Amino acid sequence: xxxxxxxxxxxxxxxxMKRAVGIDYEKFIISDIVFDYEKMMQEVGYSLEKVRExxxxxxxxxxxxxxxxxxxxxxxxxxxxxxxxxxxxxDEATNPSGSYKDRRASVSVYHAQKHGYKGVIAATSxxxxxxxxxxxxxxxxxxxxxxxxxxxxxxxxxxxxEKARACEAYxxxxxxxxxxxxxxxYTLVLLEKTGFFNAxxxxxxxxxxxxxLGYEIAKQTKELVGKYPDAVVITHAGxxxxxxxxxxxxxxxxxxxxxxxxxxxxxxxxxxxxxxxNKKYFTTGHTGFGLPFATFPDRSDVPKxxxxxxxxxxxxxxxxxxxxxxxxxxxAQLEGxxxxxxxxxxxxxAFALALEMDEDKVIVVNETEYTGAGKLPSAxxxxxxxxxxxxxxxxPINEDLPGKRIVIPEHPSQIGYIELNMDNVRKxxxxxxxxxxxxxxxxxxxxxxxxxxxxxxEEKIMQIVKDLLGGE
Amino acid sequence: xxxxxxxxxxxxQILLKPEERTAPLPEDTQKVPLMMRIKGFLINETAEIGQExxxxxxxxxxxxxxxxxxxxxxxxxxxxxVPELITVGLELRKILEGxxxx
Numbered sequence: 001x002x003x004x005x006x007x008x009x010x011x012x013x014x015x016x017m018k019r020a021v022g023i024d025y026e027k028f029i030i031s032d033i034v035f036d037y038e039k040m041m042q043e044v045g046y047s048l049e050k051v052r053e054x055x056x057x058x059x060x061x062x063x064x065x066x067x068x069x070x071x072x073x074x075x076x077x078x079x080x081x082x083x084x085x086x087x088x089x090x091d092e093a094t095n096p097s098g099s100y101k102d103r104r105a106s107v108s109v110y111h112a113q114k115h116g117y118k119g120v121i122a123a124t125s126x127x128x129x130x131x132x133x134x135x136x137x138x139x140x141x142x143x144x145x146x147x148x149x150x151x152x153x154x155x156x157x158x159x160x161x162e163k164a165r166a167c168e169a170y171x172x173x174x175x176x177x178x179x180x181x182x183x184x185x186y187t188l189v190l191l192e193k194t195g196f197f198n199a200x201x202x203x204x205x206x207x208x209x210x211x212x213l214g215y216e217i218a219k220q221t222k223e224l225v226g227k228y229p230d231a232v233v234i235t236h237a238g239x240x241x242x243x244x245x246x247x248x249x250x251x252x253x254x255x256x257x258x259x260x261x262x263x264x265x266x267x268x269x270x271x272x273x274x275x276x277x278n279k280k281y282f283t284t285g286h287t288g289f290g291l292p293f294a295t296f297p298d299r300s301d302v303p304k305x306x307x308x309x310x311x312x313x314x315x316x317x318x319x320x321x322x323x324x325x326x327x328x329x330x331x332a333q334l335e336g337x338x339x340x341x342x343x344x345x346x347x348x349x350a351f352a353l354a355l356e357m358d359e360d361k362v363i364v365v366n367e368t369e370y371t372g373a374g375k376l377p378s379a380x381x382x383x384x385x386x387x388x389x390x391x392x393x394x395x396p397i398n399e400d401l402p403g404k405r406i407v408i409p410e411h412p413s414q415i416g417y418i419e420l421n422m423d424n425v426r427k428x429x430x431x432x433x434x435x436x437x438x439x440x441x442x443x444x445x446x447x448x449x450x451x452x453x454x455x456x457x458e459e460k461i462m463q464i465v466k467d468l469l470g471g472e
Numbered sequence: 473x474x475x476x477x478x479x480x481x482x483x484x485q486i487l488l489k490p491e492e493r494t495a496p497l498p499e500d501t502q503k504v505p506l507m508m509r510i511k512g513f514l515i516n517e518t519a520e521i522g523q524e525x526x527x528x529x530x531x532x533x534x535x536x537x538x539x540x541x542x543x544x545x546x547x548x549x550x551x552x553x554v555p556e557l558i559t560v561g562l563e564l565r566k567i568l569e570g571x572x573x574x
Binding site for chain 1: 503508560563565
């Protein structure tokens with residue numbers, strides 16, 4: 001039997017991955033930093049037409065675009081004169097497993113089946129697990145979902161436990177782990193043992209699967225209102241939904257549409273902390289993932305991450321947990337749509353944006369997710385109270401305290417956002433590159449790549465490099 | 473309570489002891505082991521809670537560990553009604569419709 005110690009397994013990472021993902025990343029890698037992203041997406045991914053075909057086979061996609069008429073009336077009532085954009089929502093909860101993640105899983109599972117893998121493995125505590133399990137069931141493949149599920153006292157958030165139940169309902173084997181980034185280590189152990197396909201969230205297959213979402217949004221919006229959306233607001237965690245949606249919008253011709261990222265501000269709570277683990281409600285779409293993945297996408301489980309959010313991001317807005325619970329309640333009460341809070345992070349940001357945008361503008365929120373026991377605000381806030389959190393009505397922007405206090409707005413006009421400075425985010429990206437690759441000098445080609453990877457100019461990158469080295 | 477061969481059970485296992493966790497970790501996580509729970513069909517003829525057993529998982533893998541539950545229940549629920557949210561719908565309708573609707 002091979003050595004299963006942490007270091008031994010991690011040292012076999014490349015060979016395990018090569019077999020489990022079936023992509024030779026060497027082909028696209030030019031230097032430590034530079035790789036040919038578009039070539040990778042074209043050669044390894046599937047065309048938009050092919051993806052639509054694959055998704056049609058398992059009932060994924062073609063979800064409705066719904067105008068939030070009551071919420072839009074509310075916005076008009078409380079917005080300043082001439083302001084109050086219309087919000088439409090892409091109802092991704094109508095996918096087979098109840099989220100847009102079916103799109104992401106569909107191509108990977110198709111690819112795994114086509115190449116003769118007996119099963120698929122995915123490491124995820126989110127909706128992605130249910131999506132992979134559901135797609136695997138549809139294609140007759142075995143499935144293992146590896147979840148970070150409990151703290152060291154075996155206490156788990158109701159949302160994650162609900163997701164475990166959903167995965168089991170679709171026939172998947174669920175491996176539940178306590179807190180720690182070694183989730184990835186153990187996923188490697190399982191990939192090596194089983195020879196299954198790694199349905200990673202970050203391969204070109206996974207991202208190509210999301211392009212149909214952006215494509216449909218562009219086409220449906222044009223059909224409904226006669227133009228492409230002015231802005232699409234997207235919950236941002238690992239970067240895959242933003243990257244795929246933005247690429248799809250472009251492929252449909254919506255090149256002017258603003259791509260806005262939204263995350264829940266959980267400043268100060270550590271991603272890998274046993275104590276902090278159960279103080280983060282609705283477990284995705286928060287800054288603990290959003291920022292690290294935006295500023296260093298290649299921290300993922302594949303050599304080159306196809307989800308590169310900064311390439312497409314125009315704005316990055318933060319909202320609070322209390323605002324998201326409030327907007328979740330609003331969506332249910334005013335629109336008759338009960339949807340899980342994680343997906344509503346972007347709706348909270350869109351609501352705030354709509355209040356300040358002109359009334360002829362159109363905002364699309366690009367997803368909803370299913371809800372159910374464990375995913376409801378009542379389940380999550382009951383759990384939050386048990387974990388010692390204070391829940392109160394008040395001013396979310398000024399009183400929110402991640403890990404200590406959740407503030408539900410007293411009035412919809414209190415829904416706001418904190419905007420991150422994109423240049424600071426780009427600066428963090430360059431800083432990470434310097435740290436990870438121990439680099440201080442960059443070739444022209446590397447500067448060009450970093451500019452493309454962060455949607456800015458080469459001059460700006462050179463200035464950032466100069467600023468970062470300036471103090472030494 | 474004891475389980476018999478073929479029962480649907482849950483086991484638990486230590487994957488990495490604190491001293492074997494070499495990934496970069498915050499202090500609190502470093503102090504505790506990395507643990508796993510997994511479900512499957514019991515291979516042993518009979519077993520008590522707390523006993524080391526072997527199971528066959530849904531993908532057919534054989535895994536050993538300490539028996540922690542027999543026919544484990546899904547324990548998460550819809551939670552309690554949350555006072556801070558209960559009136560939100562009424563408040564929003566009042567903004568939309570005025571007092572006529574309430």
